[in-house]
Amino acid sequence: MPPNRSAKAERDRKVISLLSFASTLEHRFNTLRDASLVSDLQSQVNGLPLTSSPSATAQQDELDRLGTELWNLSTRTRDDGPPPNGNRKDDTQTSKRASCLLRVFAFFLLDSASAHSTKAHERKSCIRLTKVAVKAAKKCIDSNDLMLATKVLERAADYHDGLDKSLQSEVEEEAGIARRLRVEYIAVRMALAWRQDRMDSAEHLFANMRKSCINLDNLMTESVADLLYEMGKSLLEKRKYEGSIIWLERAFDVLSEKEIGYLSSEAGELRQSTMQLIVQAYMKLGDSESTGKAWNMMGLLKSEFSEKTAVSWLEMELLSAADTFDCDQYSLVLNRMARIIVLNDTNFKTILHCIHQLKSKSPASACMALNNLINSRLLREENQTWIERAVIMRIWMGTPDCTAEKQHEQLQVLLDVVSDNMKQPFSAPATHAAQTLLWKQVEAACAQENWSLAEAWCHICLQRIFSTSGEVNRSKIARKVITCTLARQDYQAALQVYEDMSSLSKDDFMTRYLMYKVALRVGDHDLAVTCLDSVCRQTVKDPTLLYSCVVEAQNAGDRRIAITALGRVIDKYDSKTTGNIHYPALLRCTARLLKQELVRDGKLVDDVLDEICKVFEAACAQARSSRNRPHGPKKGDFDESELEWFSKTTYNLALTHCTEMHPHILVRLLDSCIEFIRLLTSHEKTGDSVRQDVNLRLIFCYFLATCGLTTLARSEDNNQHRLQYYLDVRKRCQNFRKLIDEELGKESYSESARDDLLAKHSQVIKLELEAVLKLKKWDEFEEVFGACWKYKANGQHHTLADLALVIFASADEEGAGRTYKNNILTFLQKIINHCVLQSDNDITVLSRWIRCLFQLALEFDETISLRCLEQAAQIAAGRQGVSHHPPTPSPTVFSSSSPSSTPMKYADQERKASNAYPRVELEWMATTSFNRAIDYYMQEEDGKCKKWAEKALSLAQWSDDNGSLRAMLMERFSGLTWEN
Numbered sequence: 001m002p003p004n005r006s007a008k009a010e011r012d013r014k015v016i017s018l019l020s021f022a023s024t025l026e027h028r029f030n031t032l033r034d035a036s037l038v039s040d041l042q043s044q045v046n047g048l049p050l051t052s053s054p055s056a057t058a059q060q061d062e063l064d065r066l067g068t069e070l071w072n073l074s075t076r077t078r079d080d081g082p083p084p085n086g087n088r089k090d091d092t093q094t095s096k097r098a099s100c101l102l103r104v105f106a107f108f109l110l111d112s113a114s115a116h117s118t119k120a121h122e123r124k125s126c127i128r129l130t131k132v133a134v135k136a137a138k139k140c141i142d143s144n145d146l147m148l149a150t151k152v153l154e155r156a157a158d159y160h161d162g163l164d165k166s167l168q169s170e171v172e173e174e175a176g177i178a179r180r181l182r183v184e185y186i187a188v189r190m191a192l193a194w195r196q197d198r199m200d201s202a203e204h205l206f207a208n209m210r211k212s213c214i215n216l217d218n219l220m221t222e223s224v225a226d227l228l229y230e231m232g233k234s235l236l237e238k239r240k241y242e243g244s245i246i247w248l249e250r251a252f253d254v255l256s257e258k259e260i261g262y263l264s265s266e267a268g269e270l271r272q273s274t275m276q277l278i279v280q281a282y283m284k285l286g287d288s289e290s291t292g293k294a295w296n297m298m299g300l301l302k303s304e305f306s307e308k309t310a311v312s313w314l315e316m317e318l319l320s321a322a323d324t325f326d327c328d329q330y331s332l333v334l335n336r337m338a339r340i341i342v343l344n345d346t347n348f349k350t351i352l353h354c355i356h357q358l359k360s361k362s363p364a365s366a367c368m369a370l371n372n373l374i375n376s377r378l379l380r381e382e383n384q385t386w387i388e389r390a391v392i393m394r395i396w397m398g399t400p401d402c403t404a405e406k407q408h409e410q411l412q413v414l415l416d417v418v419s420d421n422m423k424q425p426f427s428a429p430a431t432h433a434a435q436t437l438l439w440k441q442v443e444a445a446c447a448q449e450n451w452s453l454a455e456a457w458c459h460i461c462l463q464r465i466f467s468t469s470g471e472v473n474r475s476k477i478a479r480k481v482i483t484c485t486l487a488r489q490d491y492q493a494a495l496q497v498y499e500d501m502s503s504l505s506k507d508d509f510m511t512r513y514l515m516y517k518v519a520l521r522v523g524d525h526d527l528a529v530t531c532l533d534s535v536c537r538q539t540v541k542d543p544t545l546l547y548s549c550v551v552e553a554q555n556a557g558d559r560r561i562a563i564t565a566l567g568r569v570i571d572k573y574d575s576k577t578t579g580n581i582h583y584p585a586l587l588r589c590t591a592r593l594l595k596q597e598l599v600r601d602g603k604l605v606d607d608v609l610d611e612i613c614k615v616f617e618a619a620c621a622q623a624r625s626s627r628n629r630p631h632g633p634k635k636g637d638f639d640e641s642e643l644e645w646f647s648k649t650t651y652n653l654a655l656t657h658c659t660e661m662h663p664h665i666l667v668r669l670l671d672s673c674i675e676f677i678r679l680l681t682s683h684e685k686t687g688d689s690v691r692q693d694v695n696l697r698l699i700f701c702y703f704l705a706t707c708g709l710t711t712l713a714r715s716e717d718n719n720q721h722r723l724q725y726y727l728d729v730r731k732r733c734q735n736f737r738k739l740i741d742e743e744l745g746k747e748s749y750s751e752s753a754r755d756d757l758l759a760k761h762s763q764v765i766k767l768e769l770e771a772v773l774k775l776k777k778w779d780e781f782e783e784v785f786g787a788c789w790k791y792k793a794n795g796q797h798h799t800l801a802d803l804a805l806v807i808f809a810s811a812d813e814e815g816a817g818r819t820y821k822n823n824i825l826t827f828l829q830k831i832i833n834h835c836v837l838q839s840d841n842d843i844t845v846l847s848r849w850i851r852c853l854f855q856l857a858l859e860f861d862e863t864i865s866l867r868c869l870e871q872a873a874q875i876a877a878g879r880q881g882v883s884h885h886p887p888t889p890s891p892t893v894f895s896s897s898s899p900s901s902t903p904m905k906y907a908d909q910e911r912k913a914s915n916a917y918p919r920v921e922l923e924w925m926a927t928t929s930f931n932r933a934i935d936y937y938m939q940e941e942d943g944k945c946k947k948w949a950e951k952a953l954s955l956a957q958w959s960d961d962n963g964s965l966r967a968m969l970m971e972r973f974s975g976l977t978w979e980n
Contacts, residue, residue, distance in 0.1 A: 011053040018044065019059060022066040022109060025102070026073055038094060041101040045148070048108035049115070049155060060113050067109030071132060074102040100143040103136040104152060111155055126159035127174070130181045133159075137188045141195055149192050156185065183209060183220050187227055194231050199243065202231070206250070218258060222267050225254040229274050236277055241284045248278045275301050276314055283321055294318060309347055312337040316354055327362040331369055334358060338373045348386050352393060359397050370394050371414060379421045388430035391418060395437045408441075408456050415463050425467045435461050435469055435477075442480055455484040475505035482514045494518050509538035513545050520556040528553075528561055536568040543569055550586075566590045567611065584642045587619045591649065604660050613665060616650050616672040623679050640683045644690075647676035651697050654704065663708040670705040674698060695743055702736035703760045710767050713774070726771040733768035737761070737787055744791065758791050769803050773810055778820035781807065785827045801835075801849050804828040808856055818860075825864060828853050836875065843879070847872070847921040854925060858932075869929055869951040876917035876958035919960050926956040930969050937976060949973050 021044055028034050050056050056063070077099050110132060114125045133156035140149035163178050186209045193201035209224070216224060232248035235241075255263070255271045275297055282294035298315060305311045312333055319330045334354050341347045351373060359366035370390060378387050391414075398411050426434065438461045445454035461469075461477045469477075478501050485494040498506065498515055505511060516531035518524075535545050546569045553561040569586060594612045598605060623638035623646070650673035658666055677698045681691055706729055713725035740761055744754065765788050772780050788800060808824045832849050835841045850872050857864035933948035953973065956966040 008053070008055075011051065012055040014047070015050065015053070015055045015059055018047075018050070018109075019062055019066065022070060022105075025070055025105075029073060029077060029098070029102070038098050038101065041098065041105055045101055045104050045108065048105070048112065050112040056112060056115070063109050063113035067106050067113055070102060070106035070109065074099060074106055077102065096143055097145075100139050100145055100148065103139050104148050107132045107136045107152060108155070123174070126163055127177055127181060130156055130159050130163060130185060134181065134184045134188050137192070141188070141191055144195075146192060146196055149188075153185075153189055153192065180217070180220060183216065183224070187224055191227055194234075216254075216257075218263055221254055221258050222263060222270065225251045225267070225270060225274070228254060229270060229277075232274075232281075233277060236281055236284075239284070241281045245278060245281045245285075248274055248281060252278065272301070272305050272308065272310070275304075276310065279314055279318070283318065291322075307340065309337060309341050309350060313350060313354070316357070320357060325361045327358070327365050330358055330361070331365045334369050335372060338369070338377060343377060343381055343383075343386070348389075352389065355393070355397075363397060367394065367398050370397065374414070375417065379418070382423075384422070384424070384427070387418065387422065388426050391415070391426075392430060392433050392437070395434050408453070408460060412460055415460065415465065419463060419465045422465060425465045428468045428470065431466045431469045432473070435466060435473060439477075442477075446480075446484075449487070451484040451487045455481055458484070471502060471504055475501065475508055475511065478505060479508075479511055479514055482511075482518070486514065486517060491518055491522055495522075507534060509535050509545065512538075513548070516549060517552055520552055520561070525561070529564065532561065532565060532568065566593070582637060583622055584619065584637055584646075587615055587622075588645065591615045595653075604657060606662075606665075609661065609665055612653070613668045613672070616646065616669065619646055620672050620675045624675065627679055627682070638679070640680065643676050643680040643683065647673055647680055647694065647697065650676060651701065654701070658704060663711045667705050667708045667712070670701045670708070674701050674705070677701070692743075692746075692748065695739060699736065699739055699743065699757065699760070702732050702739065703764060706732045706736065706764055706767050710770065713771075723775060726774045729767060729771040730775065730777075733764050733771065736764050737768075741790075761791060766799055766803060769800075769807065773803075773807050776810075776814060778811060778814075778816045781820065781827075782823050785823065788827075789830070798845060801828060801831045801845075804831060805852055805856075821860060825853065825857055825860070828856075829864070832871070836871075843875075843916070844918055846875070847918045850875075851921050851925060854928075858928075862932075866947070866951055869925060869955050872917070872922065872925055873951075873955045873958060876922055876955070879916045880958060916960060917958065922955060922959050923961075923965055926952045926959065926965060926969065929955065930972070933973075942978060945976075 021040070025041075028037055077095075107129075111129060114129060133152050137149045137152045137156070140146070140152060163182055186205050190202050190205040190209070193199070193205060228247050228251035232244045232246070232251060235244035235247060251274045252271070255267060255274065258267075260268055260271065279294045279297045279301065282290040282297070295318065298318060301311050302315070315333050316330055316337075319326055319333070334351070337354070338351050341351065355366050355370050355373070358369060370393060374387065374390050374394065378390055394414065395411065398407060425431070438457055442454050442457045442461070445451075445457060458477050458481045462474065478497055481497050482494045485491070485497065494514075495518065498511070498518075501511065512531040512534040516528055516535065519527035519531060532549055535549060539545050546565060549561075550565040550569060553565050566586065567590060569590075591612060594608055594615065597608045598612065619638075623643065626637050650669050654661075654666060654669040654673060661669075677694045680694055681698075709725050709729045709732065713722050713729065716722040716725060740757055743749070744757060749757070765784065768784050768787075769781075772784055804824055804827050808821060808828070811821055811824060828849065832846065832853065835846050835849070850868050854865045854868035854872075857868065929948050929952035933945045933952060936942075936945040936948060949969075953966055953969055956969050957963065959965045
């Protein structure tokens with residue numbers, strides 16, 4: 001195919017594709033979501049305008065029709081409404097972009113349609129297309145699509161010749177439209193050049209506009225002036241002040257060419273805004289010439305818009321920017337503005353801002369201006385919110401220096417006037433703000449010890465308009481008045497203020513403290529005690545006031561109150577800082593006073609004893625806290641001497657009255673003593689001799705505490721509390737054993753002292769076994785069992801054996817593991833072995849233990865029971881002076897391999913004993929064993945049957961019955977038949 005035919009076919013296809021796309025656009029715009037709409041429009045716009053071709057000429061009408069329909073569609077389409085899918089930001093941008101592209105596309109369709117129009121329609125077509133082009137370009141500029149706007153305007157430039165012909169038309173209407181379009185076209189191009197930051201092009205276009213269009217109609221005047229204003233404003237925002245002035249003055253000149261009365265109301269506002277920006281731009285330049293021009297323009301502003309608040313604000317801004325601030329002129333303008341302004345929230349805030357600006361230059365002038373505003377305008381307006389804000393600002397401005405003479409009197413006069421003219425007091429937030437500012441002046445006056453002035457400021461705080469301050473704040477102010485009267489030694493005035501307070505304010509702990517001081521000075525003992533009790537009741541964490549009460553009572557010489565205050569201090573002390581008070585001395589003093597009251601009528605006073613415990617517990621807490629401090633003046637309060645005194649005092653008190661005290665009180669005292677000793681022994685300067693002495697005290701404290709806690713546990717009905725007591729017993733026992741191990745390892749103790757320590761160790765072990773049993777800590781018994789044999793102590797086996805039996809019964813009832821039961825039986829066997837070795841053992845008790853072990857192990861581990869039979873036979877033989885050899889030699893149950901456990905050894909040790917093995921116990925074990933042999937016989941377990949029968953016969957031969965038991969058992973055994 002020839003090239004020209006191929007190109008023609010391509011152009012035809014392009015026209016057909018364009019028409020097809022254009023015909024579907026209206027439907028696509030009505031669709032809620034069309035993701036490819038913008039991209040498709042952009043692609044079609046990029047291929048426009050169409051080149052001249054026969055097919056385009058043939059489709060001229062269709063192009064014009066579609067272009068017109070789409071243009072109308074673009075004018076109807078809202079590009080700022082809510083998107084249907086809820087994603088407002090993204091979809092709104094897409095909608096705006098699509099609307100812009102639609103206008104451009106419609107314009108190019110119309111442009112393509114008119115490309116082959118006849119000459120008869122050329123001028124009208126140019127006017128029509130120029131209108132469309134200008135509107136489309138404006139839309140592109142508003143959408144910030146400057147490239148599209150450039151493309152449209154470049155195409156619109158082709159219609160200049162047609163517009164020029166229209167300008168020369170004899171039809172005035174057509175010529176007027178053409179002139180208007182030409183101005184609009186130049187204005188749009190100027191806006192585009194401005195948005196593209198090509199101000200040189202904008203200058204050129206503006207010059208052309210002024211040359212070609214001298215007389216603008218009113219509408220175009222406002223439009224051009226608005227564009228020039230926006231250009232100047234943007235340059236001002238970019239700090240290009242000189243360029244800004246040029247364009248703003250051009251806007252001002254354009255508006256000035258028309259009588260303001262013939263323009264719209266918006267034109268007047270535009271003129272005012274333009275003049276204001278010109279003044280601001282000149283102000284920004286800052287040189288003297290610019291300042292003069294700014295004032296010249298300001299004069300024009302005042303002459304035309306003197307009633308405008310913004311003009312007065314701008315004038316005050318000019319005054320503020322001057323090298324020399326004219327306070328009088330500024331105040332004059334400010335007062336004039338306050339007098340004529342229509343008060344609303346915005347204008348009210350503006351006035352306050354101006355007064356604030358004046359304050360930085362002349363506080364007196366600012367106060368006067370605010371006084372005038374309050375008296376002349378705000379009180380008449382009866383707007384409480386405004387009055388509150390103005391009064392608060394007046395208080396803030398009028399109290400920069402509380403030492404200024406008559407300052408508080410001037411403020412008092414103003415507040416009296418406000419109070420007389422207001423129907424209700426200030427709101428709570430306003431009252432809080434005002435009193436906060438006034439309170440600063442109270443504190444400043446107190447810091448300078450100007451008590452009269454401070455009291456005067458307090459009375460201002462108590463003005464009637466501040467009655468919503470609340471009881472707490474009024475109470476605080478009244479207390480400050482009492483403080484001032486105390487400083488002035490006017491005690492009657494203080495009592496009068498106290499009487500005028502509400503009952504709630506009177507009961508406040510700070511009020512009570514102040515009245516406590518007043519009561520001490522006027523000698524009112526009842527009031528002092530009442531106030532002290534109130535302070536004590538309300539100061540939960542911080543005892544500082546109680547310390548002060550002690551000091552105040554000592555300074556006043558009231559010994560009874562001092563003693564009471566000391567007790568209150570101990571009650572409330574919680575390791576807080578004590579200032580310059582030596583707290584240990586305070587505690588010692590209190591403890592001595594309480595000890596004098598401990599015994600009444602030969603009996604301990606429980607309440608006093610409880611107070612003493614509290615004193616020592618407080619001492620413990622503070623001593624521990626001071627020791628934990630890494631550094632500081634309080635670290636050395638509880639030194640070695642203090643700790644020694646407290647440890648000895650608590651120890652002696654507990655030892656002296658241990659039999660009379662309730663166990664709970666005794667434990668409290670002993671715990672305090674233990675803690676004092678612990679702190680004392682950790683002291684670096686503690687010597688070895690002191691350590692040994694305190695360690696003995698500590699051992700006895702652990703011993704007594706263990707006994708006391710065990711007593712409490714046994715008498716406690718609450719299971720949880722009982723277990724906690726036993727847990728405490730366990731801890732004390734562990735500490736006791738650890739400490740006694742250290743002490744018995746030394747060679748410095750006498751034999752009697754060692755015996756005493758061993759006796760206590762034996763007793764503690766038994767109590768510890770009881771505690772472990774009650775706590776059901778089966779895995780911990782092995783440790784305690786081992787401790788039983790660490791030291792030799794006579795007389796403990798009977799109790800230990802009974803305990804072992806109780807422990808096994810409990811373990812069996814609770815379903816403890818086999819290992820734990822085995823440990824218990826091992827312990828019991830070891831007790832039996834130790835008793836066998838003692839020459840003074842009681843064979844009755846011993847035989848009972850063996851029988852119990854035999855019976856317990858019978859269903860648990862019959863090997864143990866067999867060995868019990870062997871051990872019983874050995875002991876019985878030894879009691880009769882005969883060496884017994886068992887049928888099947890085996891070591892004693894769980895015994896060591898030492899010679900002392902052999903049968904000969906038993907015989908040797910027992911040969912001299914005068915009491916024989918109890919016949920009842922021996923016969924019971926022999927018959928029980930034989931019966932078990934018969935049970936095995938019935939089960940056809942011949943081996944076990946013979947083993948148990950041999951053990952039974954071996955034991956029965958030592959029965960003191962002339963061999964009748966053995967003969968009977970032997971007869972029955974002989975009657976058994978055996979399989980070969």
